[in-house]
Amino acid sequence: MAGKARQQRIGAEIQRVLSELISREVKDPRVGTVTLTAVKLSPDASVAQVFFVPFGDRNPADEVGAGLERAAGFLRGEVGRRLGLRHAPRLEFVFDSSIGEAIRLTSLIDRAVRDDQQKDDPA
Numbered sequence: 001m002a003g004k005a006r007q008q009r010i011g012a013e014i015q016r017v018l019s020e021l022i023s024r025e026v027k028d029p030r031v032g033t034v035t036l037t038a039v040k041l042s043p044d045a046s047v048a049q050v051f052f053v054p055f056g057d058r059n060p061a062d063e064v065g066a067g068l069e070r071a072a073g074f075l076r077g078e079v080g081r082r083l084g085l086r087h088a089p090r091l092e093f094v095f096d097s098s099i100g101e102a103i104r105l106t107s108l109i110d111r112a113v114r115d116d117q118q119k120d121d122p123a
Helices: 002-024 061-070 072-083 098-120
Strands: 034-041 047-054 090-095
Touching: 002 034, 002 047, 002 072, 047 061, 061 072, 061 090, 072 090
Parallel strands: 047 090
Antiparallel strands: 034 047
């Protein structure tokens, strides 16, 4: 269980460092402003899946992902240096669709509740 807690701590630190690096150091215009929602480390800490959401509608998610993949080598090196890791994990950037799905489900629920209220209100 201690290994899982360590993975979560390292993942949180990677997320913090990457957020700072992406906002200040990555110059690729495709990236723009990005929110990192989570970092999941593989059990052996060799791969870190970095979940992201583009902020606003300026750049589509696939373009942002391509920009992040292009900068992955630089980001990996900087994460390793800043966190003092002997072996920095390979970074895989994944679009986090869960936020969009949550918004869609919320709107469906809201619509169903509104429809039920209109059926119950005979006026």
